[in-house]
Amino acid sequence: MLFTMHATIMIFFVIIPILAGGFGNYLIPLMIGAEDMAFPRLNMCSYWFMWPAFGCMILSFFMPGHGPGAGWTSYPPLSVLLSSAPGSGNAQTLWTLGMIFIGVASMMGSLNYMTTIIQMRAPGMHMFRMPMTVWGMFITAIMQAFALPVLTAALLMQLSDRVLLTGFFLPEAIAANNASPASGGGQPLLWQHLFWFYSHPAVYIMILPAMGMVSDMLSCFSRKPLFGYRPMVYSITAIAGLGFIVWGHHMFISGMNQILAVSFMVSTMLIALPSGIKVFNWIGTMYGGRLHLTTPMLFSIGFVSMFIIGGLSGIVMAAPPVDIMIHDTYYIVAHLHYVLFGSSILGVMGAIYFWFPKMFGRMMNDSLGKLHFLLTFVFLNGTFYPMHLLGAKGFPRRYADPYQLEGMLELLPMNQFMTYCAIGMGAAQLIFLVNFVGSMFVGPKADRNPWNSNSLEWSAPSPPGHGNFDFQPIVYRGPYEYSHPDTETDHFPQIVAEATDMKNVEVNA
Amino acid sequence: MNETGQPTHKKNSPFIFIIVFLMLCALTGLSFWIGRSHLMEDKFTGWSAMMAVSVAKAMLVVLFFMHLWWERPWKYVLTLPAIIMGALLVLLLVPDIGFRTERYSQERNSSAAESRELTLDSVNSEDVHFER
Amino acid sequence: MGLIYQPAVPVSPGKLAVWLFLSTEIMFFTALIGTYIVLRFGAPEGSWPTTSAVRIVEWIGALNTFVLICSSGTIVFAFENARRDKPAQAKIWLLLTMLLGGAFLGIKAYEYGSKFAHGIYPRVPRSLIYDRPDINYLSGLKQNLSQEIRDLEETKASPDEQQKLETLYLLQLGMVGWTEQKVGSTDDPMMKRLAIESLAQQIYPISDPQTDERINTYVANEANEVQMLFGEENAKLKETELTLKSTQSDIGQLSGIKEPNDEVKSTLAQKTKLANQLTAQITALTKKTTLLRKRKEALEIFKDVHGGINEHYHLKLPMVIPSGNTWANTYFLLTGFHALHVFGGLVAFLVLCPKRLGASRAGLVENVALYWHFVDIVWIFLFPLLYLF
Amino acid sequence: MPESYSNAGNTIDYLFNGLHLLSALILVGTMLAIGWIVWKFDESREQAQHIHHNTRLELVWSIIPCIILVFIAFYQMNSWAENKMNRPTIEVGGQTIPKPPLVLVKAKQFGWEFHYAGEDDRIQTQDDVYIENELVVPVGQDVVLQLESYDVIHSFSVVELRLKQDIVPGMIQFAWFNATREGEMEIACAELCGWGHYKMTARMRIVSQSEFDNWLSRVTREYSPNFGSDDGTP
Numbered sequence A: 001m002l003f004t005m006h007a008t009i010m011i012f013f014v015i016i017p018i019l020a021g022g023f024g025n026y027l028i029p030l031m032i033g034a035e036d037m038a039f040p041r042l043n044m045c046s047y048w049f050m051w052p053a054f055g056c057m058i059l060s061f062f063m064p065g066h067g068p069g070a071g072w073t074s075y076p077p078l079s080v081l082l083s084s085a086p087g088s089g090n091a092q093t094l095w096t097l098g099m100i101f102i103g104v105a106s107m108m109g110s111l112n113y114m115t116t117i118i119q120m121r122a123p124g125m126h127m128f129r130m131p132m133t134v135w136g137m138f139i140t141a142i143m144q145a146f147a148l149p150v151l152t153a154a155l156l157m158q159l160s161d162r163v164l165l166t167g168f169f170l171p172e173a174i175a176a177n178n179a180s181p182a183s184g185g186g187q188p189l190l191w192q193h194l195f196w197f198y199s200h201p202a203v204y205i206m207i208l209p210a211m212g213m214v215s216d217m218l219s220c221f222s223r224k225p226l227f228g229y230r231p232m233v234y235s236i237t238a239i240a241g242l243g244f245i246v247w248g249h250h251m252f253i254s255g256m257n258q259i260l261a262v263s264f265m266v267s268t269m270l271i272a273l274p275s276g277i278k279v280f281n282w283i284g285t286m287y288g289g290r291l292h293l294t295t296p297m298l299f300s301i302g303f304v305s306m307f308i309i310g311g312l313s314g315i316v317m318a319a320p321p322v323d324i325m326i327h328d329t330y331y332i333v334a335h336l337h338y339v340l341f342g343s344s345i346l347g348v349m350g351a352i353y354f355w356f357p358k359m360f361g362r363m364m365n366d367s368l369g370k371l372h373f374l375l376t377f378v379f380l381n382g383t384f385y386p387m388h389l390l391g392a393k394g395f396p397r398r399y400a401d402p403y404q405l406e407g408m409l410e411l412l413p414m415n416q417f418m419t420y421c422a423i424g425m426g427a428a429q430l431i432f433l434v435n436f437v438g439s440m441f442v443g444p445k446a447d448r449n450p451w452n453s454n455s456l457e458w459s460a461p462s463p464p465g466h467g468n469f470d471f472q473p474i475v476y477r478g479p480y481e482y483s484h485p486d487t488e489t490d491h492f493p494q495i496v497a498e499a500t501d502m503k504n505v506e507v508n509a
Numbered sequence B: 001m002n003e004t005g006q007p008t009h010k011k012n013s014p015f016i017f018i019i020v021f022l023m024l025c026a027l028t029g030l031s032f033w034i035g036r037s038h039l040m041e042d043k044f045t046g047w048s049a050m051m052a053v054s055v056a057k058a059m060l061v062v063l064f065f066m067h068l069w070w071e072r073p074w075k076y077v078l079t080l081p082a083i084i085m086g087a088l089l090v091l092l093l094v095p096d097i098g099f100r101t102e103r104y105s106q107e108r109n110s111s112a113a114e115s116r117e118l119t120l121d122s123v124n125s126e127d128v129h130f131e132r
Numbered sequence C: 001m002g003l004i005y006q007p008a009v010p011v012s013p014g015k016l017a018v019w020l021f022l023s024t025e026i027m028f029f030t031a032l033i034g035t036y037i038v039l040r041f042g043a044p045e046g047s048w049p050t051t052s053a054v055r056i057v058e059w060i061g062a063l064n065t066f067v068l069i070c071s072s073g074t075i076v077f078a079f080e081n082a083r084r085d086k087p088a089q090a091k092i093w094l095l096l097t098m099l100l101g102g103a104f105l106g107i108k109a110y111e112y113g114s115k116f117a118h119g120i121y122p123r124v125p126r127s128l129i130y131d132r133p134d135i136n137y138l139s140g141l142k143q144n145l146s147q148e149i150r151d152l153e154e155t156k157a158s159p160d161e162q163q164k165l166e167t168l169y170l171l172q173l174g175m176v177g178w179t180e181q182k183v184g185s186t187d188d189p190m191m192k193r194l195a196i197e198s199l200a201q202q203i204y205p206i207s208d209p210q211t212d213e214r215i216n217t218y219v220a221n222e223a224n225e226v227q228m229l230f231g232e233e234n235a236k237l238k239e240t241e242l243t244l245k246s247t248q249s250d251i252g253q254l255s256g257i258k259e260p261n262d263e264v265k266s267t268l269a270q271k272t273k274l275a276n277q278l279t280a281q282i283t284a285l286t287k288k289t290t291l292l293r294k295r296k297e298a299l300e301i302f303k304d305v306h307g308g309i310n311e312h313y314h315l316k317l318p319m320v321i322p323s324g325n326t327w328a329n330t331y332f333l334l335t336g337f338h339a340l341h342v343f344g345g346l347v348a349f350l351v352l353c354p355k356r357l358g359a360s361r362a363g364l365v366e367n368v369a370l371y372w373h374f375v376d377i378v379w380i381f382l383f384p385l386l387y388l389f
Numbered sequence D: 001m002p003e004s005y006s007n008a009g010n011t012i013d014y015l016f017n018g019l020h021l022l023s024a025l026i027l028v029g030t031m032l033a034i035g036w037i038v039w040k041f042d043e044s045r046e047q048a049q050h051i052h053h054n055t056r057l058e059l060v061w062s063i064i065p066c067i068i069l070v071f072i073a074f075y076q077m078n079s080w081a082e083n084k085m086n087r088p089t090i091e092v093g094g095q096t097i098p099k100p101p102l103v104l105v106k107a108k109q110f111g112w113e114f115h116y117a118g119e120d121d122r123i124q125t126q127d128d129v130y131i132e133n134e135l136v137v138p139v140g141q142d143v144v145l146q147l148e149s150y151d152v153i154h155s156f157s158v159v160e161l162r163l164k165q166d167i168v169p170g171m172i173q174f175a176w177f178n179a180t181r182e183g184e185m186e187i188a189c190a191e192l193c194g195w196g197h198y199k200m201t202a203r204m205r206i207v208s209q210s211e212f213d214n215w216l217s218r219v220t221r222e223y224s225p226n227f228g229s230d231d232g233t234p
Helices: A002-032 A040-061 A090-119 A132-163 A188-222 A229-243 A258-286 A295-318 A320-326 A330-360 A366-392 A406-442 A499-508 B007-011 B014-036 B043-065 B073-098 C013-042 C058-083 C087-117 C135-155 C159-185 C189-203 C209-256 C262-303 C308-312 C324-352 C359-388 D007-040 D055-075 D077-085 D209-222
Strands: D089-092 D095-098 D103-108 D111-116 D129-132 D134-138 D142-149 D154-158 D163-167 D173-178 D183-189 D201-207
Touching: A002 A040, A002 A090, A002 A132, A002 A188, A002 A330, A040 A090, A090 A132, A090 C013, A132 A188, A132 A229, A132 B073, A132 C013, A132 C324, A188 A229, A188 A258, A188 A295, A188 A330, A188 B073, A188 C013, A229 A258, A258 A295, A258 A320, A258 B073, A258 D007, A258 D055, A258 D077, A295 A320, A295 A330, A295 A366, A295 D007, A320 A366, A320 D007, A320 D077, A320 D163, A330 A366, A330 A406, A366 A406, A406 D183, B014 B043, B014 C058, B014 C359, B043 C058, B043 C359, B073 C013, C013 C324, C013 C359, C058 C087, C058 C359, C087 C324, C087 C359, C135 C159, C135 C189, C159 C189, C159 C262, C189 C209, C189 C308, C209 C262, C324 C359, D007 D055, D007 D077, D007 D173, D055 D077, D103 D134, D103 D154, D111 D134, D111 D201, D111 D209, D129 D134, D129 D209, D134 D209, D142 D154, D142 D163, D163 D173, D201 D209
Parallel strands: D103 D142, D134 D201
Antiparallel strands: D089 D095, D103 D111, D111 D129, D142 D173, D154 D163, D154 D183, D183 D201
């Protein structure tokens, strides 16, 4: 049951809240030049909805069965039959309830983001002058707004299947472990469709903001304009759009219509295209730059390389015949961890190093940061890369004891190696923790713009006080005018009207 | 409303709302009539007719009651994708699980009206005793 | 300090947020309606219940549609008045809208009530719907019936209840008992199915021309058969009784003999054995004829009950509606969530109500009105989907 | 990868290896590019270039991957159809019909039941032979399995045959393969089905046709209708 909780907590309580909740709330107003979000009260509401959700999840640990028993995908009938697994009682119900709360909270949050970005940009901040971070958040908010209600509806039906014994997802009166049969007539596959309709976009929800932030960091530390800003924007929009019609690739072998599987396969292949464009553009951004290998930059480069691995294994899996073989094996686990941990978390880490001075007015220790990056990067690959090999051998996921299958015994040493690496990876995060807490108090003071970055938030005080800005920001250009031939310095902030005004900026700051 | 600026709003008079309202009532009557008319004999025709009426009603409400007729079409930017996405979801759901009765277990099929000739697995004579 | 912004669209953030919220609501209802469509077309061909089978009254639905359209109209006028800074009129229209919304919920509640009264629930332990006329249904019916009888036996007081009890006894023996016996005595699954199905049809008829014809033929055949069998068995009974009488008189004569020789003794033993056999036969035959008579009576009495036994005698016996549970699930899901949205709208109106609805609050009124229109649109689609298809 | 025991499996392996080769090429290429860039364009440079975009380059790296992807998509379509769509057929009286299943596989928490046709050569009849946790099939022949589940979703997975199919309760699924070699392997459940998911294994033996016939007739003889309940509900 631990993997259910690991997956749920990581996805819904760590990555999405940090990316969308934390950074979104903090950075969006700063980057577009607003005092605050459009609806601070709605934000509070959303925040307070998170707590009952979190409470439900934690509480479900202490219910019989120690946590929900149906995996984070919660496939019925396993998740609906009341006694099909040890954690199928109240633990599963609480899990469902917690997820509904999350759904409502995220919906409120995403409404807030969209409204803020549409309506509260500073004068001159056109849509195509927004930093990629804001674009990432904006597209994420749209995806959440569209996809989450579907999951919420599905969860409500599942809850009613569990509590009211209806039968939306039960095919007929089936009894597991002598439970009383519930009513039938439903469709187990329906849940899978509705679930993946949300949960596939959820992957992009988790990675798009990180993509945006990495774009910003790469451009800033390459001292070079972001290569192909508009194609980048179009490609995240395309990822979002296509992301909605590829959910079926999670269900190739689930027994759904095989012809439909083919169409899902094509759309899945297509989604690799915008992702590829992004990767090439990131590389193009670095090419010909003047790279400052600071900690955030290292994390960004790590993000790009991990994303390449994750993306390529994604193409491999998108081919249904190959998917037959690696479905539900460690190959999938490797893929998703490369994308979610390798990419998202590395991006988030880099972002924390990057924006820490803005948040707390102090710099983080760069040497410790580099050490942290190095260890994380090495152990990350040590942990997740072997999973590909395991998966190729057919090592099944979600097994409490895979060595029930005799063929898997030879893979034991590799698993032990992965475990050591995972422990190492955990230990490396302690360095980060020490650095984070320590720098809050003893780090060197940061001025407004420690990285000589262009975007709007670096014009505000560090840390920004109430109302964010102490002047009326007016935007004159896009956020990536680094090394502009007209300027003496290698950056050209968005608020500066003319190249000749650059000196005044230094005075103002 | 003035400060949020909707200058085009002034054109609409109460009459148009009354007309729309009457049309809505008439359309409700129409769909009610379709439900009982011979159109329903062919299910596909009947259902499409009924859905067409519903879409017409929804459009009336959206355009006039929700003022979209007088406003710039910016709202479509997000509601239209939602509608498309929703339609897509349903469209992709239906071929997959809506029409796969051939894959149902025999037990389930035996409850269908047309296939009642199928054997009844569930009836097991040992379970029945004659009492009284 | 107040910052200047450059909004992309010329409306207040609140109105924009409401529109975005409506987009999410579209997706929410899409999921629900999609579920309905999938489950409905995914149900085995021809098994989706007709509206009459599940006691849907079309005109009530149409009335509700009308009520909601009216309320949509009134809220438009509330907004128009607020915009023209006529708070008093605006409030009247708002109150009218609330009234209509309340009426909608009231009618909905009445509809739910009438379904509950027929035992149509979305919840399994209380639902009386069985998807198939099979052995589970029969045992469920038996259990339910004996429970009702037990309850009545304990409380019977009025002659009315006494009469009801009689009917229930007749049901128990002449309908349920008979069917059980029928099902137990045949190996042909088709016959079993027909027997149970005809019983189910008599308890809760669902009109379906194809089924009706088959069941009617079956019932008619069976009535003839019962009539014939009853005649035969009754004749047999009479005959056996006569034989028994004569045997008994023989026994009397024989046992009257003072000094019985071996022949007499053996005859006597034979006759006694025969008498015992005959008695047993008579018991069996009596039982059989009783059952047949009860069946005959039951067929007579329950032949023309209007709307089925459940309806006619105000009983709540289990009923067979193919795909009925799925229907109930989806119906209550869709209407339930719609009703919740209506309720949410009413709460919003209630919050607005004490305020002065002048031009300054027109935006607020408009936001709530937009939501209310959306709720109306959802119903516009639900009404044909649930009531008319 | 474990050795493949079927032709379909060989195709899948071929695809798998091909895709990985392609991925490896791209990976090495991009990584080298990143490494070179990091090494070449360091802080010692005077000034970064001021390049915004290059439409021609963008087009090139959109169109080339697009072609590759479309090629992959169509290239593996056949294999997919072979594995999941085109069920083997037989000729009966001049008509081509889908081949009837040899075994009815019923999954339950936590085990497998394999129902073979009894004397009437049809599965799902009263005289089915019912065996738990051992599947025996003949080599070199199209074997069709009918998959059903009693309770929750399971997944029938044989790594060596590159065969995997979810079993959804209330639905009848079919899976087929043509084993090229004799051998013994393990059947696993590949879809989380409860606490005992990892224990849900069974043995599978691929034997020669004659051995299979012998085995089946022996099992049929040993099998008495009263042995175990026929519907087998746990």
